[in-house]
Amino acid sequence: MARLSREEVAKVARLARIALDEVELERFTDQLAQVLEHVADLEALDLADVAPTAHPHGLANVVRDDEVRASLDRAEVLAQAPDVAEDRFAVPRIIGEAP
Amino acid sequence: MNALEVAASVRAGATSAVEVVAESLERVAARNEELNVFIHLDAEGALAAAARVDERVAAGEALPLAGVPVALKDNLCVRGQPTTAGSRILAGWRPPYDATVVERLAAAGAVALGKANMDEFAMGSSTETSAYGPTRNPLDPTRVPGGSSGGSAAAVAAGMVPVALGSDTGGSIRQPAALCGLVGVKPTYGLVSRYGLIAFASSLDQIGPFAATVAEAALVLEVIAGHDPLDTTSLPEAAPELSSHLDDGVAGRRVGLCRELVEGADPEVVASVHRAAEVLAGAGATVEEVSIPELRLGLSAYYLIAPAEASSNLARYDGVRYGLRVDGPDVEAMNVATRTVGFGDEVKRRVMLGTYALSAGYYDAYYGQALKVRTRMIEAFARAYARVDTLLGATAPSVAFALGAKTQDPLAMYLSDVFTIPTNLAGEAAVSVPFGAGEAGLPIGVQLLGPARSEARLLGAARVLEAGEGR
Numbered sequence: 001m002a003r004l005s006r007e008e009v010a011k012v013a014r015l016a017r018i019a020l021d022e023v024e025l026e027r028f029t030d031q032l033a034q035v036l037e038h039v040a041d042l043e044a045l046d047l048a049d050v051a052p053t054a055h056p057h058g059l060a061n062v063v064r065d066d067e068v069r070a071s072l073d074r075a076e077v078l079a080q081a082p083d084v085a086e087d088r089f090a091v092p093r094i095i096g097e098a099p
Numbered sequence: 100m101n102a103l104e105v106a107a108s109v110r111a112g113a114t115s116a117v118e119v120v121a122e123s124l125e126r127v128a129a130r131n132e133e134l135n136v137f138i139h140l141d142a143e144g145a146l147a148a149a150a151r152v153d154e155r156v157a158a159g160e161a162l163p164l165a166g167v168p169v170a171l172k173d174n175l176c177v178r179g180q181p182t183t184a185g186s187r188i189l190a191g192w193r194p195p196y197d198a199t200v201v202e203r204l205a206a207a208g209a210v211a212l213g214k215a216n217m218d219e220f221a222m223g224s225s226t227e228t229s230a231y232g233p234t235r236n237p238l239d240p241t242r243v244p245g246g247s248s249g250g251s252a253a254a255v256a257a258g259m260v261p262v263a264l265g266s267d268t269g270g271s272i273r274q275p276a277a278l279c280g281l282v283g284v285k286p287t288y289g290l291v292s293r294y295g296l297i298a299f300a301s302s303l304d305q306i307g308p309f310a311a312t313v314a315e316a317a318l319v320l321e322v323i324a325g326h327d328p329l330d331t332t333s334l335p336e337a338a339p340e341l342s343s344h345l346d347d348g349v350a351g352r353r354v355g356l357c358r359e360l361v362e363g364a365d366p367e368v369v370a371s372v373h374r375a376a377e378v379l380a381g382a383g384a385t386v387e388e389v390s391i392p393e394l395r396l397g398l399s400a401y402y403l404i405a406p407a408e409a410s411s412n413l414a415r416y417d418g419v420r421y422g423l424r425v426d427g428p429d430v431e432a433m434n435v436a437t438r439t440v441g442f443g444d445e446v447k448r449r450v451m452l453g454t455y456a457l458s459a460g461y462y463d464a465y466y467g468q469a470l471k472v473r474t475r476m477i478e479a480f481a482r483a484y485a486r487v488d489t490l491l492g493a494t495a496p497s498v499a500f501a502l503g504a505k506t507q508d509p510l511a512m513y514l515s516d517v518f519t520i521p522t523n524l525a526g527e528a529a530v531s532v533p534f535g536a537g538e539a540g541l542p543i544g545v546q547l548l549g550p551a552r553s554e555a556r557l558l559g560a561a562r563v564l565e566a567g568e569g570r
Contacts, residue, residue: 018451038510041396041399052470061331
């Protein structure tokens with residue numbers, strides 16, 4: 001596979017909600033390219049007939065009876081939030097001003 | 100005093116938990132500034148908890164860890180106590196609940212002194228990626244203690260506490276145990292509840308103990324293991340009996356000295372592994388050389404799977420519900436500013452690597468291929484365990500390295516975990532036990548690996564090696 005480009009790193013940084021300056025972009029591109037070169041040994045393997053394993057013991061959905069139980073204390077949880085309004089998590093504006 | 104002696108003495112009333120904890124706190128005070136082991140210490144809370152243990156003992160409760168001081172890796176939630184996972188993004192956060200392991204330790208009479216330093220979100224092999232500064236190795240403060248559970252290892256190695264908890268995603272208990280001269284156990288996936296463990300890579304993460312001796316590690320694991328309905332990946336059974344099997348020996352057992360688990364290690368490490376094989380053979384085991392070529396693919400598979408899972412797990416740090424928020428004009432700008440300031444370089448590298456491995460056009464070639472390699476690795480281990488009971492290899496390629504030696508070269512740092520990663524990918528069990536010394540008298544760890552639920556056998560074999568070293 002072609003060597004990782006600065007543009008690709010800039011794109012994944014955007015997807016991951018991380019801002020990089022020019023120096024960081026250069027350094028991370030270099031370091032990530034090195035890791036991807038190392039993992040290139042997997043690309044050559046013919047594993048077409050092998051089933052993937054996402055989890056060591058397989059995962060089964062676990063359900064319990066739908067009974068009312070104690071949950072986390074709301075005040076204690078909200079006390080940890082950066083901003084709270086009317087017993088809810090508050091965030092900056094999501095939708096722009098109406099035109 | 101080791102943990103068994105402390106618990107026996109407190110139970111017998113010969114000493115009090117308060118006295119034990121006070122002494123432990125003095126040992127922390129003596130070296131914490133130099134070594135940066137605890138990043139949060141709760142002396143007052145620990146002494147109060149110790150007093151409650153003394154009351155329970157007086158009331159006749161038989162507590163397996165009565166009055167035993169412990170260090171908790173800072174990715175384990177303790178209600179109301181700062182819990183940062185070594186990250187700036189969680190500075191000041193106080194969890195609203197306890198991790199299951201924290202509850203179980205307290206129920207058994209153990210007393211947590213505080214939170215031990217770690218690589219940020221457990222991403223690292225030296226405890227140098229912590230936002231709160233590196234931890235130094237108590238045996239040589241110019242060197243790293245290993246990582247990511249370096250604070251937990253250093254707390255035990257410095258004699259501050261007899262036992263500690265860490266977490267192991269790719270070697271983060273076993274490698275620091277090796278570098279600090281301790282026993283470290285990576286339990287079978289699902290044996291110990293992950294409820295309240297801050298997630299790094301959920302299909303690989305597992306909590307386990309550090310101790311100076313095999314018997315102490317076994318006791319702590321017995322206390323924390325066993326089904327927990329709060330973790331959907333928890334195995335259904337009760338905790339296994341381990342302490343009663345420590346003296347089972349290895350007579351008649353088949354041990355495989357695994358070529359891929361020593362190749363590339365320093366000659367002094369290889370020599371220790373070979374000497375360990377001789378000790379096991381001398382105790383009645385049959386030792387044969389085995390080769391599992393699939394293990395060579397472990398590092399590559401791990402550095403796709405773990406970052407992929409991390410990129411998803413760490414998406415929750417968005418500045419909304421808890422932890423750091425750096426303001427911005429709109430939500431997305433706030434998310435970006437928060438994560439850019441809150442995460443360190445290693446976390447950013449792994450989140451970006453994982454995002455890339457999962458992204459359109461690369462998913463099949465990277466993440467998908469890594470999951471298939473994982474299948475191959477599980478099958479290869481199963482074939483090996485049809486021939487031998489236990490595998491033997493090195494834990495880490497070298498003794499503890501100097502601070503700063505690998506911080507500029509991520510790939511070199513990743514190679515520290517080459518022998519420990521396969522066990523996590525397979526969801527199996529492994530123990531690192533100190534065996535011999537290398538450069539400058541620093542400890543070497545050898546690793547015993549087994550299939551799922553083989554802890555009793557692994558700890559029994561580790562006990563044979565420990566006894567072989569005169570301990």
